[in-house]
Amino acid sequence: MGKTCEAKLGLADVGDSIEKQLICSILITCIDSLNNGSMEVDMQVEGDEELALFLLESARQVLDQQVDGRGIS
DSSP: OOOOOOOOOOHHHHHHHHHSOOOEEEEEEEEOOOTTSOOEEEEEEEEOHHHHHHHHHHHHHHHHHHHHHHTOO
């Protein structure tokens, strides 16, 4: 299995990255809870859908490890 690379980017860094050769992007947004307790989540994918799936699965693994490391369930 390959190495996991974690990078923390600010919004300004994201703009710089987009100017490079972009092959896939995923934007996930969430609007504050609605009156009924639910949330409105939207996802936009541009580029290679197979790569987007790989990126989402990899991100899920990283987030799971971070949550497990903090003892959050």
